[in-house]
Amino acid sequence: MSKVIHDLIILENRQPGPEYHVLVCKAPETLPVCYPGQFAEVAVPSSTHAFLRRPFSIHNVDYQNNTISFLIKMVGQGTRTLGQLPTGTVLNAIYPLGKGFSLNQAEPVLLVGGGCGIAPLLFLAKTLKLNGYTVHCLLGGRSADDLVEIPEFRETAEVYLTTEDGTQGEKGFVTQHSIFRELAGFTRVFACGPEGMLRAVALASRAAGVSCEVSLENNMACGIGACLCCVVETRKGNRCVCTEGPVFNVLDLKGWESPQEVADNCPVI
């Protein structure tokens, strides 16, 4: 499976929430086959402050219209620039990168997304549905503003919602949602979101005896396994999230088997 560098053209830039944009982009030639969980390294156009490319999960792929979409949360200068790009802008992207979710699973599966972590789950839900699965999807955020793309998810999945402030869905963290009481009834959990959430989902899945795959969001430079900057500690040693992930089975991740604070390796000065 080969990677391509494309000058994509933004066909549509819609704003599903105050901090979120969906960029629907047309490929200049036939889209390569993409798998849910894979990502693209996107160059921020004419930017002096965003030197490196930005990695984004593939949010949706439409082979008929030859389009690929990215869900972008505006958090820094790079993502803010990308979110404000008008239609017609050329977006240079390297894709598809990394390894995605395992698709051959027994039903039922539960998808868990937090904040911008829902990005790869729409493509995953659509692909699973296409393969005949019934998909259950729990989406969480800090508040209602963080729950985006809900109508799109509802087209393909049974959707459950949760917010930390209770402005939409059940109140609390995703792992406090009532669906988690029925976790043992699922065969597999696929999750993407902040590391603290992923660790909590991993622990709950382990306790329920359910297999769990998570998509990690480590900072990257190259995205193709050359710089070795984005590593995660696995049972086999440090591994690149960009090439051996971003999706990992939590059993392969070192230190994810017991409760702990989100790892922060940086010393306090």
Place this chain on the structure above:
Amino acid sequence: MPDLSTTLHQLSLKNPVMTASGTFGYGKEFSDFIDLASLGGIIVKATTSEPREGNPYPRMAETASGMLNSVGLQNKGLDYFVKHIYPELQQINTHIIANVSGSTIEGYVEVAEKMAGLDHITAIELNISCPNVKQGGMAFGTSVTSALEVTRAVRKVYPKTLIVKLSPNVTSIVDIARAVADGGADVLSLINTLLAMAIDAEKRRPVLSTVTGGLSGPAVKPVALRMVWQVSKAVKLPVIGIGGICNATDAIEFFLAGASAIQVGTANFINPRVTTDIIKGIEDYLLRHNLQTVRELVGSI
């Protein structure tokens, strides 16, 4: 067509564009994007005698026109390199140069000696300038005595082209260059990354797990140009220019400053095709300036 070929000691390069160690993996990471054989040479990721896991995450910080890294020489060690990586490198039809690193002189010598026996490795680049390891690395490259000592020790066991990669984190890079030349180096490459730091103001913590890291990218280019110019004036060995090269104009500037060849590093992360773009751009420049060879530019300032 202008002649892009150049020589570095015993190495004849088809063109002066190579890739910097640690920014190009083992080449195959880029084979979807460019024809590896079109490069003047590939300096592969550093090899140490024993496997190294490198430093904990986070290892990277984006900065103004550049980035910091503190990878810490993660590699699978010499035996793995010889058994599993070398056979793949043999398929690539250009100069493959091994970057040799270590925490002791014995470690450097062991790796260099083994590399000497691998036919398709046509040269080694001695890394005495990595700022991200607690022992060895930059420690060897920041003192005249130890730079001389490690170069001399490796020279004894390595008969092919010996390149030594210099650290910019010194008071006088010319003094180190002279010492390395005295130790028997054939070629000098410079610069490695500049020791630097990034802080997350919101978290009130350093960004990198190691606190400090190495700065690379366009931000370091003027420093690198100055050092290449100083060293090439002071030492008779051929010089390979490294530091923030992103396009053909950057490369030309290094030739003018005295570099016989260049290495492209961080720019590979942003544009995996940047090396072939640079080769084409150098050709265009030579045509535009009515020059027959790239060698005519070298050291003309």
